[in-house]
Amino acid sequence: MKYSRLLGAFATALTLLAFIPLSANATDDVLRVGTDATFPPMEFIKDGQRTGFDVELIEALGKQMNKKVEWIDIGFKGLIPGLISKRFDVAASAIYMTDERRKVVDFTDSYFRGGLAVLVLKDDKTINSPADLVAGKKVSAQVGTKSIAYLQEHYPGVKVVEVEKNQAMFDLLTINRVNAAVTGRPAAAEFARVEPRVRVLDEGLTTELYGFAMRKGDTDLAVQMNAALQTLRGNGEYAALSEKWFGAQE
Template structure:
């Protein structure tokens, strides 16, 4: 799945590629929050019947409402989220982004809004039963995500198959060109529930937190988002969104 997703400090240089865009998104309207996402990662963010939907979408809309704002969305590939944020293309990014030390060097994060982690997804009839069985196998991962560096550092015998889109990871497993996919827990369980023919190895590779990314020069926005998160947790809105999207898998 999309996050489990890792950018190095070099994203600072990548941000230069966005320099041609207009000034700070926040200047476009005091009551509008400009937010970017990569809507290809169900159930966190995806499109259905032409509309953007998902857990992260509902969370951000609820946060904005608690702040007295509305959201104007920007769709962008995951690898462009942090460079685009640094370049002031938008005010915030929410897209199942794991809070990591490397990312925290270049952007700030809100308080965590959900716990996820990396898991391995395989076909139902796969002989892979445990994480140690991944060694020597072909494992698909999405570029720009934490999965890439995690496998490189912890499972050096794995043959990584790096793809641009989240769905490509799953498709490669489905047609047998990869033995497994390493992605975020919500997306893996969503696929296993809805597509059939897949299962998730019960042991997680990591357990991590998702956060909303903001620029380091926007401490007020970070504080406002954290206050809004506390409010939607206190009034039951957050619990209702969690139940809507994850149900029994919420814990």
């Protein structure tokens, strides 16, 4: 598998891990959270403020834990290295709980089920299912995400066009520079909602679980966050956020 860019980030993370004590925890009253706020409806900037499902969920978790949330903005590919180098305590950015990532970070319990989806132009009748991603097709995907490695392994004939930001991936599709874009289904559905020229294929590529990432061995923080998440599920706050951002579907 052509994991060069993705595994490069993991290699960096592993190197950092060797020099960092495993007992590092968030301070008593502050929870520092790293995010790449370019992925609506999960995390994005609106009117100069961070918002989205992940953002509001983290804020609710912080309140349950009696911690003030301090946000740190960082590109997606820098989330795991930044987490391990102690720039922040938690990474919250629609992160899939993959086996590769579990090698270098721990996760909370899963808080959302999603997966990779394919976006195409509505008037493109040549791509109606993932099976139509054949040799010669160009597909945009964001660096540091599972999308790139998945496409390279399962669709080796397509040309993967790597971009730094989610919006750039969408822009390439709308100006017809690529034939498709692959990203998480929540972001794909949100973009299709506001951009009438595109559609999301009904058939997805994968089913994934999202989790909030923490440094290896930070068990106290994991216990606190999981307990807070369970409380939010029990008191209706999680359901309210889900309905607000996804129409009451988890």
